[in-house]
Amino acid sequence: MLKSLIFQSSRCFNKLSSLPKQLSIISQKNHSTSSNNHDIDGFKSIFFSYSTSVSYPKDYVQKLIDIQRSEKISPYIFFIKDQLKSNNFNGVAPTKRMKDLGEKWNSMTELDKKQYIELAAKNREQFSEQRKKLLSTLNEDEISNLNEDVKREKIERLKKLKETRKKREKIRQKAPKRPRGAFFLYCDTLDRGEAHVKDFTRGAAAKWKLMAEQDKQKFFDLANELMERYQKDYSEWEAKMVEKGKKNLIRKKTVQAIDLKRPKKSKKKAKKAIKAIPEILIV
Numbered sequence: 001m002l003k004s005l006i007f008q009s010s011r012c013f014n015k016l017s018s019l020p021k022q023l024s025i026i027s028q029k030n031h032s033t034s035s036n037n038h039d040i041d042g043f044k045s046i047f048f049s050y051s052t053s054v055s056y057p058k059d060y061v062q063k064l065i066d067i068q069r070s071e072k073i074s075p076y077i078f079f080i081k082d083q084l085k086s087n088n089f090n091g092v093a094p095t096k097r098m099k100d101l102g103e104k105w106n107s108m109t110e111l112d113k114k115q116y117i118e119l120a121a122k123n124r125e126q127f128s129e130q131r132k133k134l135l136s137t138l139n140e141d142e143i144s145n146l147n148e149d150v151k152r153e154k155i156e157r158l159k160k161l162k163e164t165r166k167k168r169e170k171i172r173q174k175a176p177k178r179p180r181g182a183f184f185l186y187c188d189t190l191d192r193g194e195a196h197v198k199d200f201t202r203g204a205a206a207k208w209k210l211m212a213e214q215d216k217q218k219f220f221d222l223a224n225e226l227m228e229r230y231q232k233d234y235s236e237w238e239a240k241m242v243e244k245g246k247k248n249l250i251r252k253k254t255v256q257a258i259d260l261k262r263p264k265k266s267k268k269k270a271k272k273a274i275k276a277i278p279e280i281l282i283v
Helices: 002-006 010-014 022-031 037-042 044-053 060-071 075-086 094-107 110-135 140-172 182-188 197-210 213-244 252-261 267-276
Strands: none
Touching: 060 110, 060 140, 075 094, 075 110, 182 197, 182 213
16 A cells, blocks of 8 residues: 555655654565554654645746746847847858857947846736746646756757757768668568558568568678768768867767776876976975
8 A cells, every 4th residue: 555655656666764763664574464553544744735835837947948048048148139130131150140140249348238228127027927827836846856857858859859860960070971771771672552651561571471481591691781881971071070179979988988088197208297397386
C-alpha cells in the first residue's frame, strides 16, 4: 500500500530523504509480507499533502519563461523595432543594417535614448505584474518546483539550440555525410513507382527479411566499404577543423586523442624554470 502511495507523485518519490526517518523503516516493512497498516495510515497525510502541494498547470512553465523573456527586453531592442518600422531598409543586407543601427545607437545622447529607456521600464513593470499575478495562484512549494522546472527547461532548450547550431555549422563546413546502411542500399535497387514512402519501406522490409544471407552479403560489403571511406574522409575533415580552430565541431574522442598527443611539460623543466627566476621576483 505504501508503495502505491509513493508512486502517486514522482516528486514525492525523489524527495523521500526530506521526510521523517521512520518512513524508510515503514518502506522496508512494506517490502515484506508483514506490513503495519496502522503505521502506513499515519503517513498518508504526509504523502497526500506533499503530492497535492507541488502540482500546477502544465502551461505555467511556458508562461513564466515568456514573461521572464519579455521582462528583459532592453531599450536598445525598442530602438531597433522603432527604426525597422520607420526606415526603409530594402536592399540592405541584415548584417549591414544591424551594424548601422548599432553605430547610430552608440552615437545617440542619453536624452535621445530616454524614450526607449522609459518604454523598457514600462514594459518591465507590466510583465513584472503579470509574473506576480501568475505566482499568486501558487503556494511556496509550487513556486519552488515551478522555478526548478523553468531552469531545467531552459537548460534543455539551450542544449538543443547548441546542437542545432553545431549541425548548421557542420553543413557550412561541408562535413562528410554518414553513408546509408545495407538495407537502404538495397532499397535503392527497387522501383518505388508511385507508392508512398511508408508503404514502399514496409514492402522493402518484408522482401529484405525473406532474402537469403548470401544475397544480402553484397549490400553489407558495399555498406562496409562506404563506411570505411566515410571514416577516413571524416578524420581528414576533423583535422582541417582543428587547423581552423573549430574544435567544437569534432567528436569528443578525437579531442581526447589530440590532447593525449600533446607533449606534457616535465617536472624537471618546471623546477629549473622556477630556479631561474630571480629571488627578488618571487613573492
